Amino acid sequence: QEGGDQSGEEPGTGGMSQAGGMRPPWNQEVTPEERLPSATEPSRQWSMVRRVLTAGLLFSLLLGFSVLLVYIFRSCGPGPCMTPVCWDLLARYLASGNTSVAPCTDFFNFACGQAKGTDYSFQALAEENKRRLRRILEAPGSWHLGSGEEKAFQFYSSCMDTDAIEAAGAAPLRQVIEELGGWRISGNWTSLDFNRTLRLLMSQYGYFPFFRAYLRPRPTPPYTPVIQIDQPEFDVPLKQEQEQKIYAQIVREYLTYLNQLGTLLGGEPNKVQEHAFLSISITSQLFQFLRPLEQRRAQGKLFQMVTIDQLQEMAPAIDWLSCLQATFTPMPLSPSQLLLVHDLEYLKNMSQLVEEQLSLHRDFLQSHMILGLVRTLSPALDGKFQEAHRSLIQKLGELTERPPMPARPRWMKCVEETGTFFEPTLATLFVREAFSPSTQSAAMELFTAIKNALVSRLRRIPWMDEKTRKEAQNRVTQLQVKMGAPEWALKPSLARQEYNDIQLGPSYLQSFLSCVRSLRARIVQSFLQSFPYHRWQVSPWGVNAYYSIPDHVVVFPAGLLQPPFFHPGYPRAVNFGAAGSIMAHELLHIFYQLLLPGGCPACDTRALQGALLCLKHHYETIPLPNGTFFNGSRTFLENAVDIGGLAIALQAYSKRLLWHRGETILPNLDLSPQQLFFRSYAQVMCREPGTQEPQDPYSPPTLRVHGPLSNTPAFARHFHCPHGALMNPSSRCQLW
Known part of the structure; x- marks a missing residue:
């Protein structure tokens, strides 16, 4: 029988044959008595109705339970962050990214494809911090009269007074030349x-x-x-x-x-x-x-x-x-x-x-x-001198084929000079404005999670011997962290020092030179004093974190822990992916020496060198936007800490997801928390690909994105990258 049951039994018989004493239903004879209604038939009908009602009730219960589960999962799952800071961040991401690009083939363009000029993340943040300082310096009545703060505001105001500078012309400079003995160019020269x-x-x-x-x-x-x-x-x-x-x-x-x-x-x-x-x-x-x-x-x-x-x-x-x-x-x-x-x-x-x-x-x-x-x-000096210098820089840039430097507004130059000469004052004002105690507490909590993830990860590094592993863990636990601003910036008595040696006026040039002398004297004086704590190498509004070998201190200025890298109100995925990866990167600088030849004699040298060679090959096989490939021999140390920084930040974030509820995502971005983590990591690296300096210790920005992310299996998993795609290679390197 084609398409039927080949067993020889008819469907519906339950497999019982005539030999069993039961006739097949099609051969049974029905007597007249059997055709009469049975007394049990009503009960059979009620039984059928009961079964239907029971099935309906069960279906209703299942449907209700399913709706309840959906509600529960939606309630516990990531919801959109609808605060103003999240909407601002979403606007930044949409402005810099290019979602028409497939993330598995070119994640750099997916995240940074429309970033141009000052959209370079660190540069944009540095300029935003300077705008904040400008708002502070131009706010009427923001300073204490008769204090050092007042001199800072007066200096900024004189720098911005271009009418007075133009009116003075070259006269203040000629006075300086006379003090130096003059020169033969003007015919008045004393041979000193x-x-x-x-x-x-x-x-x-x-x-x-x-x-x-x-x-x-x-x-x-x-x-x-x-x-x-x-x-x-x-x-x-x-x-x-x-x-x-x-x-x-x-x-x-x-x-x-x-x-x-x-x-x-x-x-x-x-x-x-x-x-x-x-x-x-x-x-x-x-x-x-x-x-x-x-x-x-x-x-x-x-x-x-x-x-x-x-x-x-x-x-x-x-x-x-x-x-x-x-x-x-x-x-x-x-x-x-x-x-x-x-x-x-x-x-x-x-x-x-x-x-x-x-x-x-x-x-x-x-x-x-x-x-x-x-x-x-x-x-x-006045505009004629500045224009001559700008013209020189432009022509030299054309000769050396360097990209032209964009003209900077006057306020930015004045903010920078005021910050240089009156850093104690501006440090306190900036921290008060941009780095509240709650922000500092949230940033310290993030750093602690990153540090703990590193300590945990050190237990599993295959090339470390047990002694080196313990020493490495001790180095991490003994590390000091400085966050926000130096201790002196938070002391009003220092922030409002009088700057008695600064004489402002009568010309801006004379004010400038007086500030130069005062600053040099303060620097010398600070070196002569016993300094119980680390000397910061960046201003509090700066955007560069660093690790100090002599003091075994890692420093994260307040200017770095700002949007779009960090905010207490951001989804955790953003903070861990951006600021967290930066923190982990700086922590790994502690172990630079171990990666150098002979830097770890007791380690498994073969395993370490194998991992470093794998890393070198990994970067050399990733194409640049122009189709060429990059020789990473000069940047291999930073490549190593880039990859390790991402891995540590991801481990810390995954643990936070496991133990804490209430995760959020950015609205209308269609990215899961894990995808948002990787998107935020890439945002830190956004930069025009052709802006690489010859002595830059870092790889080009596309490699700083594609190198670590393609070496991370979780990235390919969460973005569903097909095997063999650029971001899902057949082999990966295990260094950290």
């Missing part, structure tokens, strides 16, 4: 002692024409303060290996600029051109004395400790003791004072060049120093 002029430039104007000198902690224990002598910074983008044609064009543009400066200061055109030409010649010769950092590192001469006496013998043109003493007063110096020198050969050659110029062209050397000072002071 070279070292006297250099001493004034360094101590009174903060300008170092031939080298840089500043205080810093010693690079090795006991980390006491030491004067460091470095190569100078040049305004001209010359390179050791540069095409002769480009080199000549750069020199011509810079010569034109120096001619403009001399002319604006009333110099005679012929004399200006002659002095400008010799100045650029001196700059070019000094540049030739420089040795690349890589070369000095390879020779083991990254820095050398010498006494002032020893340096005086090797570079005698400079009166080192008197120049340094004037610059770092009241720090007591002696000929036996140790200095940290970064390029001794440069200083020797520089000294020889200065001696030659002193014997042949003393007046030209004076002009060279003054032209350099004018260049550095141009931001505090």
